[in-house]
Every structure is written in structure tokens, then in C-alpha cells.
């Protein structure tokens with residue numbers, strides 16, 4: 470059994486992870502933390518997730534929550550990532566970061582920390598999106614530059630970051646397929662009065678209701694278009710994928726890993 474600690478345990482994804490772990494014979498939750506101001510501090514994670522009590526309560530001391538763990542999984546807030554990286558590095562614990570919305574300064578630390586611990590940063594831990602990213606890379610490479618690339622995403626009204634980390638990962642794969650740097654070609658919402666230029670990658674964002682996560686990448690040519698889409702209808706897919714990846718990560722040497730490393734035989738495009 471692989472022992473996991475959850476960072477952001479009281480959140481939507483934290484609770485989905487607790488439920489997924491309860492269904493898994495492979496994983497056991499041994500530690501849980503949430504923000505210091507959270508009303509969930511001191512509560513049992515099983516109770517919070519609508520299950521039987523599990524004997525693990527939500528704390529706010531990550532070092533203590535890591536003590537028994539083989540691996541940590543972070544689905545919290547971008548502002549917490551730097552401290553979580555430092556705590557996992559100090560404790561020599563593998564870390565999977567599912568949290569999105571972090572800035573370039575935070576991302577700059579990933580490779581350094583990955584020299585000391587196994588680190589997997591994944592804006593989307595579903596197998597479907599892992600495949601979609603590789604399909605988008607291939608399509609961007611295969612189609613001529615006259616095919617304009619536009620990325621559309623939709624999420625629930627509580628999502629804080631925009632465009633989603635998954636939309637940005639799809640944009641990065643498309644840019645890489647065309648030997649471009651995403652930050653040089655990305656356009657966040659086209660503006661009235663400005664024509665789209667060839668080579669740009671546009672992002673459009675919808676927020677509302679309880680949408681779990683929809684992503685489409687449109688390659689729009691003249692007279693035809695190719696559309697590649699993924700629709701998530703249950704956040705359990707992210708939780709199951711994250712636990713599968715965490716179990717795999719726990720057995721790896723220090724290094725930087727990606728979701729596609731988890732499914733090497735299945736995802737070949």
C-alpha cells in the first residue's frame with residue numbers, strides 16, 4: 470500500500486482524492502492539510518468527503534503531514550506551491566502538483582527541486598487530456614500554418630485562474646508542434662478592431678455553473694476545420710489519474726516527470 474498526503478484536502482479536488490483513495494486497494498491517505506484559516510482544520514477527512522471517518526484529520530502543518538507519507542499530492546492554491554515544494558524537498562518526499570494558476574517565478578523552481586525529489590506537475594491528471602495534449606502536438610505539427618489555432622475552455626463559476634492550466638498546456642503543445650514559444654504567440658481573447666495574425670494561438674474562456682472542465686482545440690483552415698475536444702463530467706477522473714500517477718511517482722528516482730510518462734504504452738501518437 471502506498472501512503473499519500475493530500476495538500477488542499479478540504480477542497481473539491483481534495484475530497485475527490487479522499488473518495489478515490491477509499492476505493493483504491495493501492496493507496497491510503499495518511500496525512501491531510503488545508504489552509505490555516507480553513508474551517509475544516511481538525512475534521513476527519515472521511516467525514517468531510519461524505520464517507521466513514523478514516524482516522525486522519527485535516528491539519529495545517531505540512532511537515533507533520535508528510536512524516537508517514539510515501540508521496541504528497543497538491544491540489545490547493547498557486548500561492549501555496551513554493552512552500553509545498555520546499556517542505557517536500559526538505560522531507561525528501563515525491564510530490565505531484567495538480568494545482569494550476571502559478572506564475573513563471575514559481576515554475577522556475579520546478580527543475581531545481583526535481584534534482585532532489587521526484588516531481589510531477591500536471592495541470593490535468595486525466596488520461597483523456599494526457600492523450601489530447603499529444604494529439605494536439607501532432608496535429609499542430611502536421612497541419613500547415615494557414616490553419617489558425619484557437620483554444621476554448623469552460624469551467625465552473627468557482628474556478629479562480631483563467632485560461633485554465635489545461636488550456637495553457639494544450640497551447641504549449643500546439644506551439645511546440647509548430648516550433649514556437651507559446652508566450653510569443655498567445656492571445657488572451659481577441660479584441661475588436663484587431664485582426665488575428667497567422668501563427669497566433671487564441672484563448673477563449675467560459676465560466677459558469679458546475680462545469681467540471683471542457684477543452685477544445687480548433688484548427689481553422691479555409692473551407693474546413695479540425696476540432697479536438699475533451700469533456701470532463703466527473704472530477705473523479707482527475708483524482709483517480711492523480712493517485713495512479715502518485716503511486717508511480719513514489720517509485721521513481723528524483724527527476725521531472727509528466728503525465729504522459731505514466732501511460733507510455735497507451736499514449737503513442
Ligand SMILES: NC(=O)c1ccc[n+]([C@@H]2O[C@H](COP(=O)([O-])OP(=O)(O)OC[C@H]3O[C@@H](n4cnc5c(N)ncnc54)[C@H](OP(=O)(O)O)[C@@H]3O)[C@@H](O)[C@H]2O)c1
Nearest residue numbers: 477480481482503504545546549567568569592593594707
Ligand atoms: N490537475 C488537475 O487535473 C486538476 C483538476 C481540477 C482542479 N485542478 C486545480 O487544483 C486546484 C484546486 O482546485 P479545487 O477545485 O479543488 O479548489 P478548491 O475547492 O478551492 O480547493 C482548494 C483547497 O486548498 C486550500 N488551500 C488554499 N491555500 C492553501 C495552502 N496554503 N495550503 C493548503 N491548502 C490550501 C483551500 O482552502 P481555502 O478555501 O481556505 O483557501 C481549499 O480548501 C486548482 O488550482 C485547480 O485549478 C487541477
